[in-house]
Amino acid sequence: ARPRVGYFYAGKKNDEIFGEQLRKMHVKDYKAVPAVIAETATVYDAIVTMFVEDCGTLSVVKEHGILSGVISRKDLLKVAIGKQELDTVPVSLVMTRMPNIVTVTGEETVYEAARKLVENAIDSLPVVKVIDALTKKFEVVGRFTKTTVTKILVELGSNRDI
Amino acid sequence: ARPRVGYFYAGKKNDEIFGEQLRKMHVKDYKAVPAVIAETATVYDAIVTMFVEDCGTLSVVKEHGILSGVISRKDLLKVAIGKQELDTVPVSLVMTRMPNIVTVTGEETVYEAARKLVENAIDSLPVVKVIDALTKKFEVVGRFTKTTVTKILVELGSNRDI
Numbered sequence: 009a010r011p012r013v014g015y016f017y018a019g020k021k022n023d024e025i026f027g028e029q030l031r032k033m034h035v036k037d038y039k040a041v042p043a044v045i046a047e048t049a050t051v052y053d054a055i056v057t058m059f060v061e062d063c064g065t066l067s068v069v070k071e072h073g074i075l076s077g078v079i080s081r082k083d084l085l086k087v088a089i090g091k092q093e094l095d096t097v098p099v100s101l102v103m104t105r106m107p108n109i110v111t112v113t114g115e116e117t118v119y120e121a122a123r124k125l126v127e128n129a130i131d132s133l134p135v136v137k138v139i140d141a142l143t144k145k146f147e148v149v150g151r152f153t154k155t156t157v158t159k160i161l162v163e164l165g166s167n168r169d170i
Numbered sequence: 171a172r173p174r175v176g177y178f179y180a181g182k183k184n185d186e187i188f189g190e191q192l193r194k195m196h197v198k199d200y201k202a203v204p205a206v207i208a209e210t211a212t213v214y215d216a217i218v219t220m221f222v223e224d225c226g227t228l229s230v231v232k233e234h235g236i237l238s239g240v241i242s243r244k245d246l247l248k249v250a251i252g253k254q255e256l257d258t259v260p261v262s263l264v265m266t267r268m269p270n271i272v273t274v275t276g277e278e279t280v281y282e283a284a285r286k287l288v289e290n291a292i293d294s295l296p297v298v299k300v301i302d303a304l305t306k307k308f309e310v311v312g313r314f315t316k317t318t319v320t321k322i323l324v325e326l327g328s329n330r331d332i
Contacts, residue, residue, distance in 0.1 A: 026188050030327040055247050064226075064243070064293075081226070081243040085217050088250035119327045126324050131226075131316075154293075154316035161323050162288050165192040165281040 027119070029164075035121050036114030038160060039135045039150035044069045045099060047076050051087045052095040054079055065132035067148045068103050075111070075134055075146045077103030107144045111136045112152055118160060121152045189281070191326075197283050198276030200322060201297045201312035206231045207261060209238050213249045214257040216241055227294035229310045230265050237273070237296055237308045239265030269306045273298045274314055280322060283314045 043061040045054055047070055054066055058081065068077035083102045087094060112121045112133045124133055135150035205223040207216055209232055216228055220243065230239035245264045249256060274283045274295045286295055297312035 026191070027327045029188070030323070052251060055251050058247070059244075062291075081247060082221075085220070085243060085246060085250070088247070089214060089217050089256065094251065119324070122320050122324050122327070125320050126317075129224075154320045155288075157323055158284050158287050158316045158319045161192070161319055162281070162284050165189045165284070167186050167189050 030119035030122075031117050033118040033160070034114065035112050035116050035118060035135055035150075035152050038118060038156055039114065039152050040156060042067055042073075042134070042148045042150050044073070044148055045079070046070075047098070047100045049099050050095050051084055051097045051099060051102060054099050055084055055094070058084075063132075063151070063153075065130075065151070065153070066099075067134045067151070068099055069148055073147050073149075074139070075106060075109065075136060075148050076100070077105045078109050078132075078134065079103040080131065106146075109134065111146060113138065114149065118157075122157050125152075125154060125157065192281035192284075193279050195280040195322070196276065197274050197278050197280060197297055197312075197314050200280060200318055201276065201314050202318060204229055204235075204296070204310045204312050206235065206310055207241070208232075209260070209262045211261050212257050213246055213259045213261060213264060216261050217246055217256070220246075225294075225313070225315075227292075227313070227315070228261075229296045229313070230261055231310055235309050235311075236301070237268060237271065237298060237310050238262070239267045240271050240294075240296060241265040242293065268308075271296065273308060275300065276311065280319075284319050287314075287316060287319065 043063045044067045045057050047068055065080045070076045079099050087097055087102055110124055110128045112135055132151055132153040134148050135152050136146035137149050139145040139147055205225040205228050207219050207228045207230055209230055227242045232238045241261050249259055249264055272286055272290045274297055294313055294315040296310050297314050298308035299311050301307040301309055
């Protein structure tokens with residue numbers, strides 16, 4: 009039987025097709041809402057915010073949602089086993105600080121974002137809008153995490169012929 | 171040009187092909203080594219073990235590596251904002267306990283494992299060998315996490331025709 013037009017992939021293996029598909033999907037269509045905390049908040053506030061927002065990494069922001077740092081559960085556990093009181097340590101003291109933060113824009117592909125997560129061994133990327141590239145002024149507009157990737161894989165994998 | 175045999179997928183969409191592919195991949199071929207801690211350890215020990223093993227969830231085991239519970243960074247942060255000393259609280263007090271643990275076997279598919287992560291909103295599954303199904307006696311043989319899924323997606327997506 010002759011295959012239908014548009015359903016026909018000559019000379020390509022399954023994983024080549026998949027690689028192409030992932031490069032057509034963009035971060036802006038899959039990102040989650042941002043989870044943020046102010047620079048002036050304490051480590052205690054950050055832990056509570058993580059429970060409230062049900063997430064594992066927070067973007068630390070200054071005025072107008074401009075990205076200043078990132079704080080992870082790991083950073084917080086490190087403080088927890090130390091000697092300081094959690095409600096006296098500001099997040100700005102333990103966060104990873106700009107410009108040492110790996111970010112992604114909405115226009116980048118899902119493949120590129122997933123690769124950044126793996127290569128940098130991190131759980132989450134702030135999705136940013138570039139306000140000023142020279143001074144690295146980025147506005148936080150979302151987050152792209154290993155949870156996002158897992159949901160995408162399940163969604164893609166749910167479609168089948170059987 | 172006539173397509174080569176074996177590279178020809180009539181009547182199937184990209185995501186159908188991908189769904190089939192994910193159902194041919196098994197957890198045993200992708201799982202990471204287990205990260206475990208003894209039931210008798212303290213919350214402080216668990217935090218230190220997470221840093222040493224570089225992971226976010228530990229399987230709590232009794233003798234012979236039998237699964238007893240699971241402890242996450244979230245469980246540990248919950249203790250950290252409480253009033254108790256971390257080195258006096260045993261992990262058995264704060265862990266999720268059998269039989270309330272979602273597990274996966276090596277024979278299950280990567281798709282099935284990823285679906286369990288999403289549906290239960292967890293970061294990690296203990297990969298187990300069933301010793302006695304009736305009494306739910308499971309030996310921990312690995313872990314399957316959102317990191318595993320992200321690595322799989324990047325690996326699959328790296329193959330392309332361009």
